[in-house]
Amino acid sequence: xxxxxxxxxxxxxxxxxxxxxxxxxxxxxxxxxxxxxxxxxxxxxxxxxxxxxxxxxxxxxxxxxxxxxxxxxxxxxxxxxxxxxxxxxxxxxxxxxxxxxxxxxxxxxxxxxxxxxxxxxxxxxxxxxxxxxxxxxxxxxxxxxxxxxxxxxxxxxxxxxx
Numbered sequence: 558x559x560x561x562x563x564x565x566x567x568x569x570x571x572x573x574x575x576x577x578x579x580x581x582x583x584x585x586x587x588x589x590x591x592x593x594x595x596x597x598x599x600x601x602x603x604x605x606x607x608x609x610x611x612x613x614x615x616x617x618x619x620x621x622x623x624x625x626x627x628x629x630x631x632x633x634x635x636x637x638x639x640x641x642x643x644x645x646x647x648x649x650x651x652x653x654x655x656x657x658x659x660x661x662x663x664x665x666x667x668x669x670x671x672x673x674x675x676x677x678x679x680x681x682x683x684x685x686x687x688x689x690x691x692x693x694x695x696x697x698x699x700x701x702x703x704x705x706x707x708x709x710x711x712x713x714x715x716x717x718x719x
Contacts, residue, residue, distance in 0.1 A: 564609045567713045570677040573605060573667070574706045577684055581702050584656060584692040591692070592645060592656035599638040599663050603631040606670055606678070627670070634666030660689045680709060 580598060584591040610624045638659050645655035668682025684706070691698035 564612055566675065566677050569605055569609070570681065570713050571710050573602065573677075573681045574684065574710060576601065577681065577688060578699075578703055578706050580660070581688045581691065582699055584660075584688065585699055588656070588692075589652045592642070592652055592659055595656050595659040595663060596638055596642050599635055599659065599666075602663060602667060603635060606631055606667075606674075626673075630670060631666065634662055637662045637666075657689055657693055660685060660692070664689060677713065684709070 576598060580591070580594055583594045607624070607627055610620065610627050614620055614624050641650065641655055641658045641662065644650045645652070650658070664682050664685035666682075667678055667685060671678025671680070671682055684702075687705075688702065691702065
């Protein structure tokens with residue numbers, strides 16, 4: 558079965574970290590358009606988070622409660638991101654601030670998802686929070702984030718429970 562393999566915690570963790578590093582690069586290079594990237598990432602991270610539970614539910618027909626809880630959790634993050642994006646489109650928040658706020662919402666949503674799902678999501682949430690701080694305050698941070706992501710992916714490869 559290819560689907561369970563692709564939906565393993567390690568592969569989803571790797572995908573999230575690679576998308577995060579790409580977002581850090583976009584935040585560094587294209588500050589005025591990074592809000593669009595992070596807004597799309599809220600939807601993509603939601604799909605990534607829900608996919609394993611949805612697949613498990615479709616295969617076995619059980620654990621509907623866990624799927625609904627996860628959907629509600631990520632729906633809250635989506636709603637917050639949509640509100641921030643609406644503020645941005647109305648001119649109340651500038652481009653860079655909108656990107657940072659949406660990124661912070663994504664970081665918090667991912668971190669809180671990890672409270673129930675394990676260290677992978679907790680790490681990605683902290684990593685996204687670190688990206689938020691780096692984008693806001695530092696000028697040179699891409700290579701350090703890439704090294705941290707590579708170390709975390711290697712650790713995940715050798716220490717994943719499933």
